Structures are given as structure tokens and as C-alpha cells.
Amino acid sequence: MCADKTDMHPDYRSTVFLPETDFPMRAGLPQREPDWLARWERIGVYDRLREKQGRVPFTLHDGPPYANGHLHIGHALNKVLKDMVVRSQQMMGKDARYVPGWDCHGLPIEWKIEEQYRKKGLNKDDVDVVAFRQECRKFAEGWIDVQREEFKRLGVTGNWADPYLTMDYHAEAVIAEEFLKFLMNGSLYQGSKPVMWSPVEKTALAEAEVEYHDHTSHTIWVRFVVTDVRSTGVAGDGADLRGPAGAFTKIDQLKAATVVIWTTTPWTIPQNRAVAFNPEIAYGLYEVVAVGENASARPGETVILADNLAASVFTAARVEESKKLRDVSAEELGALTLAHPLHGVEGASGEWDYDVPMLPGDHVTDDAGTGFVHTAPSHGDDDYQLGLKYGLKMTYNVMEDGSYRADLPLFGGEAIITAEGKEGPANVSVIKQLAWAGKLFAKGKVKHSYPHSWRSKAPLIYRNTPQWFVAIDAKLGDGMGEYGDTIRARALKSIDELVAWTPKTGRNRLHSMIEARPDWVLSRQRAWGVPLTCFVRKGAMPTDPDFLLRDPAVNARIVAAFEAEGADVWYREGFKEQVLGNDHDAAAYEQVFDVLDVWFDSGSTHAFVLRDRPDGTKDGIADLYLEGTDQHRGWFHSSMLQACGTKGRAPYHGVLTHGFTLDEKGMKMSKSLGNTVAPQEVIDEYGADILRLWVAQSDYTVDLRIGKEILKGTADSYRRLRNTMRFLLGNLAGFSEAERVDPAEMPELERWVLHRLAELDHTVRKGYAKYDFQGVFQTLFTFCTVDLSAIYFDIRKDVLYCDGADSIDRRATRTVLDLLFHRLATWLAPILVFTMEDVWLSRFAGEDTSVHLVDMPETPADWLDEPLAQKWEKIRRVRRVVTAALEVQRTAKVIGASLEAAPVVHVEDAETLKALQSVPFADICITSGMSLTADPVPQEAFRLPEVPGVGVVFEAADGEKCQRCWKILPDVGSHGHDGTCARCDDVLG
Structure with missing residues (x-):
């Protein structure tokens, strides 16, 4: 579309307006970005x-x-x-x-x-x-x-x-x-309740500091022996179960049974205070008939289980044959008193010689286990809440390092979790003691999701400790x-x-x-x-009204001291006396640390x-x-x-x-897997703008994938955007306000671009307001690659390069390019902060200027022109058929460029034909000539299924090639300047 040099004609290359810009094709972001950072800081x-x-x-x-x-x-x-x-x-x-x-x-x-x-x-x-x-x-x-x-x-x-x-x-x-x-x-209050505790870090953790990983735990089924059955007042308590002799009642039957619980934390058994059941679950009394080898279950024993779980429990216990004797009601369960499974164990010094009540609890399910939940109020929230409701005693058997208190019989000093975050001997010791006591019904191991510290990665426990709560x-x-x-x-x-x-x-x-x-x-x-920063009265209970010192004057002194010297002053000797002053007896209060x-x-x-x-x-x-x-x-x-x-x-x-960041396969990033992507590595290879563009291209509301192939795709999108901005810069060289054309004087094609800008201004602002960066980027990327590069720029290269400087078409085009520049540079600046600064400074040099100091320009509402947009949608649809038809000829090597063609375009729809006839459709299709007709589409015409009623018959352009603009026209060679068309001859003067 600009002159080539031949042996027969003058060289017209110096007469066309080729793009001029110092904006490089290669971005060089890793090397150049630090300079822009320094510049922003400097100005x-x-x-x-x-x-x-x-x-x-x-x-x-x-x-x-x-x-x-x-x-x-x-x-x-x-x-x-x-x-x-x-x-x-x-x-x-x-x-x-x-x-x-x-x-x-x-x-x-x-x-x-x-x-x-x-x-x-x-x-x-x-x-x-x-x-x-x-x-x-x-x-x-x-x-x-x-x-x-x-x-x-x-x-x-x-x-x-x-x-x-x-x-x-x-x-x-x-x-x-x-x-x-x-x-x-x-x-604010001080309470003693179970909290998530890290034995490794020796502190309570918040839920946000906990992560869950697969963990293999010991799992045990434990017998709780029934020691008493209170009368429920239900008819049939004393019903005869042995025929005429009448020697065995329902109560007797329950007294001979055991309640079986299941737990994955054997170390909590010494802290047991109750067994919970759910009144809505169906329970039964079962007899063990026959057992397999090495079973802990005993033939003839009777156990109470949830009906839905009995089969799985017997499988775990290697019970080969069992039978259900009868249903057990919620009233009957509530009437049972149990013995702690370590009751009477040798060496226990009577530690566990207390009754264990059966208590109703909504948290009990029959999804897994036995339908009964062993309840240790000091080591679980559900257990704690049940304990509060029924006045169960709290235990303080577990120390801050995750070991049992030293004087606990049988298990004193044994660790649940070691200082290294490994399992200690406590679980196995408890299991062995239960087995020796005859209370172990079955045992096994289970892999499940278990809480860990997100810092030490060590398993956690629920531990009852005095803590401060809101x-x-x-x-x-x-x-x-x-x-x-x-x-x-x-x-x-x-x-x-x-x-x-x-x-x-x-x-x-x-x-x-x-x-x-x-x-x-x-x-x-x-x-x-x-x-x-609080003080408690010595000897007072947390429930006492004067347990906490509440004095605004003391509070003010604490805050003032922190403001002056920081929180370290709290630990300075004599600080308590200083802030309590003469208002309170410092000896009567303890300082919380x-x-x-x-x-x-x-x-x-x-x-x-x-x-x-x-x-x-x-x-x-x-x-x-x-x-x-x-x-x-x-x-x-x-x-x-x-x-x-x-x-x-x-x-x-x-x-x-x-969301979170994942690798290209959707896997969580892990150093051990070697699939991490470090920001600095991306910056060193591509530059920060590519990393930013990856963010903008992604749907951040879900987990985001990143890796080498994804970044390559991002870099390709970046190059296409960069080429768009380079085209604008190259064709705006020397643009001045004197060239500017009012929209009313512009050709329709330019006014269509302004309409698109008005639409985009609304879309971009709405997208940014909704934080929809992916939507903003995709909209602008599509506009740049389709509406601009593939259509508008392609069409207007001829006008930009070959029209005269005073041509209204060229001035209008350059005016639109200027409007495009200001909008695209500012619309994209929040995403591509370095590249748009490069774009801006390539056009507006100056130490104090920056694209980041300007606003997105306001776009006049009257640029919107829906009738024009509808008309140009018709024109673009027909253009697609023409360009596709010419591509067939190019592939067949009939032509080398679209300017060698002057096709005949058959259009059935009269309104569409009228639209095409009102614009320079040959220029829009980048052909040297064009015939538009309402004649029926011939059989041999090229068609696109998605554009019915349009057919294109290829015809070669007639005439000679203009040595300046490369159009093939009949009048080439008939003007004063050798080898030129009328337009180019006129421009050359």
C-alpha cells in the first residue's frame, strides 16, 4: 500500500506517510521497568x-x-x-x-x-x-x-x-x-474451655491459623459397662423375658450390657465424663454369637449400638455372628449409669472411680462410629457445650507441651504430641490399659482430615485452658x-x-x-x-464482679505509656505500680501477661x-x-x-x-512438588506487566492457574496489544490540534469508531467500578484485535499513508487515532502500568508527565449512534464474505494481495445493498474495485452460511498498479506523475 521501486518508474517511497515512532517492537520489560519505578518516585x-x-x-x-x-x-x-x-x-x-x-x-x-x-x-x-x-x-x-x-x-x-x-x-x-x-x-471474660492448641508452639490458635491435612489416627471402640438402670416409669420395665419362671426383666437385661463408643482420640479417654446419645436415633441391644480369630469381642456379651451402625461395628470387631435382642428406647438410655472404662484399674489410685451419665445430645449422629459419643468436656466444643448444660466436671490433665500432667496415674508425663510434632506414646498407652482392663471392644486406624498448625505443620489438640474471651x-x-x-x-x-x-x-x-x-x-x-492490658484481683474468681479492674484513668495511663514507649513497657519492672498509682493497691492485683x-x-x-x-x-x-x-x-x-x-x-x-493460585494442572503449589511459581522469576523473564496481565486475564473469583504455557499465552496477548499501541503512535507522529476534525465532519467509518468508543467508555467504567478486570481486559483486547487491527487500521492504512496531509479523510482518521490513544492508554493503564507509561512518554516527553497523573477522558454521549452502528453491522457482515472469498483466491495463488481484486458482490437485501452503496465499499474491503448488484446470487459465487443472501464472484482488478498506493486502476499512467493514479498524482502536485 506504499510504493515499491521498479526500474521503469520513479521511487515514491519518500512521498508517503509511513509510521514514525521510537516506541520499540520489543518491550524489554525486565530491564526497563525499574527505570519507570525510579521515575515515579522521583516525580x-x-x-x-x-x-x-x-x-x-x-x-x-x-x-x-x-x-x-x-x-x-x-x-x-x-x-x-x-x-x-x-x-x-x-x-x-x-x-x-x-x-x-x-x-x-x-x-x-x-x-x-x-x-x-x-x-x-x-x-x-x-x-x-x-x-x-x-x-x-x-x-x-x-x-x-x-x-x-x-x-x-x-x-x-x-x-x-x-x-x-x-x-x-x-x-x-x-x-x-x-x-x-x-x-x-x-x-471480656476469663473462661476455661477447650481451644485449638498447638503443643509444639505451646499456644492457643485461632481458626484462621489452622489448616487441615490427611492424618492417620488410632481408632478404638470402647466398652462402658452399665452399673445401674433407673426405672423409667415406662410400662414393661419389669416385663418377663424368660417365660413362666419370670426371672429376667428388661432392666436386668440392660444391667448385663455395655455401651460401646468409638473415638479417633484415645488420649481423651482419661478425661471422659459422660456418654452422649441422640434420642432421634434408633438403638438396639445386640448379642455377640460368634467371633473370629484375635477378636476382642466375646461370645455371649451384649452391647448397645445404633441400629444403622451395628453391622460396621461388628465388622471392625471381627464378630462373625450376632443377633439383635430388642430395641432400646431413648428413655431407657437416659436411665443408664455407666462406669468409666478405667474404673478400678490397678495402679489408677481411684482416679477414674466415678459414675458416667448417659446424656442426650443433638450433635450425635449415626453416620459413623456407634451412635454414642464419648464426652470429654475439656477437649471438644460439642463436649464442652454438653458439659455446660449438665454441669460436667472439667479436667486439667493435659499440659501446654501436649503431655499428661506428671501426677496423672498410669500416664503421667506421657506426650500426646511431641515437641517435634510427632505422635507421642499417650495413645498407645491408653489403648493398652483399656485392653488390660477388658474394655477394648475393637481397634484400628483411620486416615482422615485433621487440624494442623499452618506454621509448624504439626497436629493440634483441643485442650482446656484458662483463656480470655470476648x-x-x-x-x-x-x-x-x-x-x-x-x-x-x-x-x-x-x-x-x-x-x-x-x-x-x-x-x-x-x-x-x-x-x-x-x-x-x-x-x-x-x-x-x-x-x-488488664489486671485481675488476687484471690477473686472470674465470676466475681470485682475480678477485673475497670478504671478509665488506669486505662488512659496504659495507652499513654504505649504511645510514648511502645508495648514493651508492659514488661518493665514497676509498670504495674506506675499505672495503678495511688488509686489502687498494686499488691492486690495480678498483671496479665x-x-x-x-x-x-x-x-x-x-x-x-x-x-x-x-x-x-x-x-x-x-x-x-x-x-x-x-x-x-x-x-x-x-x-x-x-x-x-x-x-x-x-x-x-x-x-x-x-481465589488461590494453582499450577497449570490445577494442583496446589508446593515446594516439595517443585511446581511453585515465584513472582521474581516471572518478572526476570517477562516483566511485571506480564504478571499483571495474567491477573487481569484471569477470573480471580475462583482459583487461578499459572505456569509456563499460561504465561506464554499471556505474553502473546501482550504483544498484540503492544502492536496496537505502536500503530497508534507511529501514525500520530506530528499530529497537531490544527488537524483535528469535528465528529460531524467525519466519514461514517470514523463516526462508527467513535460510537464504539462511547460504548466502550460505559463498559470500561462499569467494569472497573465492579472490579471486573477480566471483563475490562477482554472487552478492550477484542476491540483492539478485531475492531481496530483487523478492520479499522487495515482499512485506513491507505488513507494514512497515501492521502494528502490536508485530506479530510486523513485528518479525520488521525483525529480518531488521537482519541483512541488517550482512551486506550488510560483505560489500560491500571493493568499495564509500565507499558502504558512507555506509550505515554513516547508521545508526550517531559520530566513531569505520566499517564498515571491523568484521568480517563470523558467521552461525549452524542458519539453514540445506534442507527449508524446497525448500518455498519450490515456492512461488516458483507465485508466478512468478501474477505473470505479473496482469501480463497490468495490460498490458490490466483492473487497475492486483495488490491488485485475487483469482485462482484451480489446482495439480496435491498436495505443492506443501499448501505453498501452509500460508502466506499471497495476501500472498506481493501480492493481496487467493486461491483455491487441486486442480481440473484449465481451458482458459482462464494458464500458464507452465517451471512445468507450474499454472494461474491471474483474478478481481477482492471488496469495498472499505482506505484505509490499499489491500487490497480484503469487511469494509472494517464497523469502527470509517472505510474500514479489520480489521487496520488493530486497529492504529489
């Missing part, structure tokens, strides 16, 4: 955006990552999504603030320091607690600096110079202040009852009425969790964190970030919280509970959740 892009006046604020509040290691691909996904939200909101006219933050306290960091100690053969407990805390602080500071640079390398904008840290003195003071609000509103159903007289008078009520109402959920399934997940959750365990038995659950720290960030910072929000409520789906039980959850207790409502207006 202060983030701060300059904050100076824009009159904008509505938009605040995405950063969920703080732990400062304890290099970033993984999940971090990259999370931060890139956040950045796309912030940048798109900013470029749509908001004041979009983003303050990055870090979670600095808690077990992840403390565990790293302990690991360093263990390698040196040192014990943490031998080190001064403040010195240890200082080491934790230093460790966190180091990783914050590392992670900050890694996040910035992803192109993430934000207030990196002044992030928030949960270990800053002000943050620690506010966390303590927020905790003290629970102290003062009466929801009662989420306590009525709060705090004057903030607009959404309810309890934390649970406020949270559920916030979820339903105050928060927008993306995707909407997030609402259901958090709602169900909060609806069913128990009280919040706040305390951790660790050293690195914000302490529970547990630290707060780290989720309380991050749950309080709304107070010291959103509420207190100048770049926070007026009401301390964020527009958006954005994290992975695991945070429904983590940060979203703890922030909701914490704010509902101290603010009366949720601290966010919106919540967005994303």
Missing part, C-alpha cells in the same frame, strides 16, 4: 495525585501480610488486584488512597526467632522478654524493607514512604485502647445499638445491610461463620504481641489507620477490603467482630475476595 506521582482537589475519596484498606519472608505468587495476585482497583478508581475521578501495611506481631515472626535460638541450642525462656521482643521487632523491620521493594517492583502504587505497621508505638497504643473497650463494655452474645450498653446490642447481631446485620460483596457468595460464607461461631478467644501464651490474638491486631487497623491517619477516612470505614477467600475466617472476620464491638458496625462498605 512523586502518588503524592501529586493526593493534591488534586474536589475529589470524592476512595479508600482500599490493605490487609497486612506478615513480615516474615519473600513474596509468593499469592502475594503478587493480591497486591496487583489491589493496585488495579486503586489506579482505576483514581483515573475515574476519585481520590484513591492506598496505605500499605504489615502485620508485625504474632507467632509467624516469633517462631522464626525461636528457630534461630534452637539452631544455637538456646532456650527462648532463658532470655529477657523485652530483649526477645526487640529481636522480633528487628526481624520484622528487615523483612518489611525486603517486601516493600518486592511489592513496588510489581508496579503497585501507594504511600510506601509511610506505611502502617502494627508494631508502631501508636498502633500498639490503639490496639491496647481497643482491647480496653471490650474490658469496659463487659464483654462474649459475642453479651448485651453491650455502649450506646451504639443502631445495628443490634450484641457483637453477633451487629455483625450479621452489617453483612446483610451495610456491605457489598464481590463475589456475592462471600456474604453467605461470612454470614454462616459468624452465625455459628463461639466466643472469640483473644489470648495467646506467647511473648511477641500486644499484651492483654498473655498477648492478644494477632487477628485482634489486624482487626483493629480500622482504628489506627482509617480513623487516625490524615490519609484515612472521616468515619473510619473503608470503601473496600480485598483479600483471599481464606480471610472470611481471618481478617474480614476479625475486623468485623472487633469493629462491631468498638464501632457498632462493620469497618468496610465492600469486600472483594479472590
Whole structure:
């Protein structure tokens, strides 16, 4: 479409307007991106955006990552999504603030320091607690600096110079202040109940700190001997079961039976206090008739089991023949008293010589086991709740290291879980004692999903310990009852009425969790964190009214001390006396040294970030919280509970959740499998923009796959977009306002492009507002590759290259290219932050300019022209038939280029034919000539099934090839300039 050089004609190459740009074909992103990062920092892009006046604020509040290691691909996904939200909101006219933050306290960091100690053969407990805390602080500071640079390398904008840290003195003071609000509103209490406990880390864990892995456990079926049967008052208790002699009643029959339970935690048997049954389940009395080899069951014994489970129990016990004697009613079960299976065991010193009641419980099922649940209130929530209801005694047999208390008969000092996270001898010891006592009915092993610490990866246990709780159903007289008078009520109402959920399934997940959750365990038995800043009266019981010291003046002194010196002052000698002052007798109070659950720290960030910072929000409520789906039980959850207790409502207006990252096969990433993808590796090979484009191309609402082949596909999409922008830059060289053409003066093709821009402006803004980055990208990618590259650019190359500089068509085209440039550069800037900066600076040089300092341009509503769009849809459909027909001729080597053709196009529909005749359809099809006719489509014509009523008959173009524009026209050679057509001759003057 520009001149070629021949021996017979002049060389016209210098007379055409070929694209001119320094924008390189090869991006070189890994090498060039750091320069743009340095430039943004140098010109202060983030701060300059904050100076824009009159904008509505938009605040995405950063969920703080732990400062304890290099970033993984999940971090990259999370931060890139956040950045796309912030940048798109900013470029749509908001004041979009983003303050990055870090979670600095808690077990992840403390565990790293302990690991360093263990390698040196040192014990943490031998080190001064403040010195240890200082080491934790230093460790966190180091990783914050590392992670900050890694996040910035992803192109993430934000207030990196002044992030928030949960270990800053002000943050620690506010966390303590927020905790003290629970102290003062009466929801804080000390209770003794089973919590998820890590014997390895010697601390309670929150549900968010627990992960589930397959684990092989011992499983046992245990006999509980019936020692007494109270009369139920039901007729037939004394019914004759032995005929006329009348020697054996129903009660006698039950007294001779045993109740069989099943458990996968044999170590909890010494803590048993009851056996639970479900009145809705059908139970029966069964006799063992015959047993197999090595069976623990005995012929002639009678056992009570759930009917639906009897067969499976007998299979496990190697019972070869059994028979059901009769049904056993719920009334009868409730009348039974049992003996603990270790009752009377030699060496037990009477430890287990107590009665075990049978109690009804809705939690009992007949899905697995025996239909009876051994109940240890100190080691399970269902068990604990049943114990509360019926006044069962709690036990304190298990120590913080996961071993039995030293003076427990038979098992003293034995470990359930060792310090290395392995199974200790406790399970086997209990099983052996049950066997020697004749109470083991059967045993085996089962592989099942079991809770583990997500840090040490060691198995966990439920353990009864004194802990500090927030009662989420306590009525709060705090004057903030607009959404309810309890934390649970406020949270559920916030979820339903105050928060927008993306995707909407997030609402259901958090709602169900909060609806069913128990009280919040706040305390951790660790050293690195914000302490529970409270005092308890010596000798008082937790139920006593004066057990906790509640004094606003003391609270104020604590907060002031933390503000000045940080939370370490809590551990300084004499601090108790200092803050209690002359108001209280320090000797009468004990200082609490547990630290707060780290989720309380991050749950309080709304107070010291959103509420207190100048770049926070007026009401301390964020527009958006954005994290992975695991945070429904983590940060979203703890922030909701914490704010509902101290603010009366949720601290966010919106919540967005994303899935996890998987490898290309959909497998979870694991170092052991060797299928991890490190962000830095992707950046080193492709650049951060390719990683960002992978995020934008993916559906983040589900789990996302990434790997070499996927990244290759992403890089290919990137190249096609880059070529689109390069075409714009090349053909806009030297464009000035003097060239600009008003839309009313433009040809229809240009006005159709403007219509598409108006449609896209609506789609892009709506997509960004809904955080639908995949939808935005796919829409723009399709527009660039189909509407522009394959249609508009292809058609307009001739006008751009060969028309005269003053041609209205060329000026209109260049005007549209300029409009396209400004929109595509800004629409794509939130995704491809580096590339669009490169595009922008290739056209607008200057130290102070950046695409990230401008907004998406407003698009006039009158660009929309539906009748024109409908007309051009008809034109494009016919064009598809023509181009397909010419491709057949090109493949057959009849022609080499479409300009060698002048086809005859048969169109049956009169309206479509009229539309084609009103435009230069030959130019639109990039042919040198075109005949349009309403004649019937001949048999030999080319057709496309999806475009009925249109046929194309190939005809070769008539005439000579213009040496400047390459069109084949009859008039070539008849003008003043040798070998040119009329248009080119006129341009040459």
C-alpha cells in the first residue's frame, strides 16, 4: 500500500506517510521497568495525585501480610488486584488512597526467632522478654524493607514512604485502647474451655491459623459397662423375658450390657465424663454369637449400638455372628449409669472411680462410629457445650507441651504430641490399659482430615485452658445499638445491610461463620504481641464482679505509656505500680501477661489507620477490603467482630475476595512438588506487566492457574496489544490540534469508531467500578484485535499513508487515532502500568508527565449512534464474505494481495445493498474495485452460511498498479506523475 521501486518508474517511497515512532517492537520489560519505578518516585506521582482537589475519596484498606519472608505468587495476585482497583478508581475521578501495611506481631515472626535460638541450642525462656521482643521487632523491620521493594517492583502504587505497621508505638497504643473497650463494655471474660492448641508452639490458635491435612489416627471402640438402670416409669420395665419362671426383666437385661463408643482420640479417654446419645436415633441391644480369630469381642456379651451402625461395628470387631435382642428406647438410655472404662484399674489410685451419665445430645449422629459419643468436656466444643448444660466436671490433665500432667496415674508425663510434632506414646498407652482392663471392644486406624498448625505443620489438640474471651452474645450498653446490642447481631446485620460483596457468595460464607461461631478467644501464651492490658484481683474468681479492674484513668495511663514507649513497657519492672498509682493497691492485683490474638491486631487497623491517619477516612470505614477467600475466617472476620464491638458496625462498605493460585494442572503449589511459581522469576523473564496481565486475564473469583504455557499465552496477548499501541503512535507522529476534525465532519467509518468508543467508555467504567478486570481486559483486547487491527487500521492504512496531509479523510482518521490513544492508554493503564507509561512518554516527553497523573477522558454521549452502528453491522457482515472469498483466491495463488481484486458482490437485501452503496465499499474491503448488484446470487459465487443472501464472484482488478498506493486502476499512467493514479498524482502536485 506504499510504493515499491521498479526500474521503469520513479521511487515514491519518500512521498508517503509511513509510521514514525521510537516506541520499540520489543518491550524489554525486565530491564526497563525499574527505570519507570525510579521515575515515579522521583516525580512523586502518588503524592501529586493526593493534591488534586474536589475529589470524592476512595479508600482500599490493605490487609497486612506478615513480615516474615519473600513474596509468593499469592502475594503478587493480591497486591496487583489491589493496585488495579486503586489506579482505576483514581483515573475515574476519585481520590484513591492506598496505605500499605504489615502485620508485625504474632507467632509467624516469633517462631522464626525461636528457630534461630534452637539452631544455637538456646532456650527462648532463658532470655529477657523485652530483649526477645526487640529481636522480633528487628526481624520484622528487615523483612518489611525486603517486601516493600518486592511489592513496588510489581508496579503497585501507594504511600510506601509511610506505611502502617502494627508494631508502631501508636498502633500498639490503639490496639491496647481497643482491647480496653471490650474490658469496659463487659464483654471480656476469663473462661476455661477447650481451644485449638498447638503443643509444639505451646499456644492457643485461632481458626484462621489452622489448616487441615490427611492424618492417620488410632481408632478404638470402647466398652462402658452399665452399673445401674433407673426405672423409667415406662410400662414393661419389669416385663418377663424368660417365660413362666419370670426371672429376667428388661432392666436386668440392660444391667448385663455395655455401651460401646468409638473415638479417633484415645488420649481423651482419661478425661471422659459422660456418654452422649441422640434420642432421634434408633438403638438396639445386640448379642455377640460368634467371633473370629484375635477378636476382642466375646461370645455371649451384649452391647448397645445404633441400629444403622451395628453391622460396621461388628465388622471392625471381627464378630462373625450376632443377633439383635430388642430395641432400646431413648428413655431407657437416659436411665443408664455407666462406669468409666478405667474404673478400678490397678495402679489408677481411684482416679477414674466415678459414675458416667448417659446424656442426650443433638450433635450425635449415626453416620459413623456407634451412635454414642464419648464426652470429654475439656477437649471438644460439642463436649464442652454438653458439659455446660449438665454441669460436667472439667479436667486439667493435659499440659501446654501436649503431655499428661506428671501426677496423672498410669500416664503421667506421657506426650500426646511431641515437641517435634510427632505422635507421642499417650495413645498407645491408653489403648493398652483399656485392653488390660477388658474394655477394648475393637481397634484400628483411620486416615482422615485433621487440624494442623499452618506454621509448624504439626497436629493440634483441643485442650482446656484458662483463656480470655470476648462474649459475642453479651448485651453491650455502649450506646451504639443502631445495628443490634450484641457483637453477633451487629455483625450479621452489617453483612446483610451495610456491605457489598464481590463475589456475592462471600456474604453467605461470612454470614454462616459468624452465625455459628463461639466466643472469640483473644489470648495467646506467647511473648511477641500486644499484651492483654488488664489486671485481675488476687484471690477473686472470674465470676466475681470485682475480678477485673475497670478504671478509665488506669486505662488512659496504659495507652499513654504505649504511645510514648511502645508495648514493651508492659514488661518493665514497676509498670504495674506506675499505672495503678495511688488509686489502687498494686499488691492486690495480678498483671496479665498473655498477648492478644494477632487477628485482634489486624482487626483493629480500622482504628489506627482509617480513623487516625490524615490519609484515612472521616468515619473510619473503608470503601473496600480485598483479600483471599481464606480471610472470611481471618481478617474480614476479625475486623468485623472487633469493629462491631468498638464501632457498632462493620469497618468496610465492600469486600472483594479472590481465589488461590494453582499450577497449570490445577494442583496446589508446593515446594516439595517443585511446581511453585515465584513472582521474581516471572518478572526476570517477562516483566511485571506480564504478571499483571495474567491477573487481569484471569477470573480471580475462583482459583487461578499459572505456569509456563499460561504465561506464554499471556505474553502473546501482550504483544498484540503492544502492536496496537505502536500503530497508534507511529501514525500520530506530528499530529497537531490544527488537524483535528469535528465528529460531524467525519466519514461514517470514523463516526462508527467513535460510537464504539462511547460504548466502550460505559463498559470500561462499569467494569472497573465492579472490579471486573477480566471483563475490562477482554472487552478492550477484542476491540483492539478485531475492531481496530483487523478492520479499522487495515482499512485506513491507505488513507494514512497515501492521502494528502490536508485530506479530510486523513485528518479525520488521525483525529480518531488521537482519541483512541488517550482512551486506550488510560483505560489500560491500571493493568499495564509500565507499558502504558512507555506509550505515554513516547508521545508526550517531559520530566513531569505520566499517564498515571491523568484521568480517563470523558467521552461525549452524542458519539453514540445506534442507527449508524446497525448500518455498519450490515456492512461488516458483507465485508466478512468478501474477505473470505479473496482469501480463497490468495490460498490458490490466483492473487497475492486483495488490491488485485475487483469482485462482484451480489446482495439480496435491498436495505443492506443501499448501505453498501452509500460508502466506499471497495476501500472498506481493501480492493481496487467493486461491483455491487441486486442480481440473484449465481451458482458459482462464494458464500458464507452465517451471512445468507450474499454472494461474491471474483474478478481481477482492471488496469495498472499505482506505484505509490499499489491500487490497480484503469487511469494509472494517464497523469502527470509517472505510474500514479489520480489521487496520488493530486497529492504529489
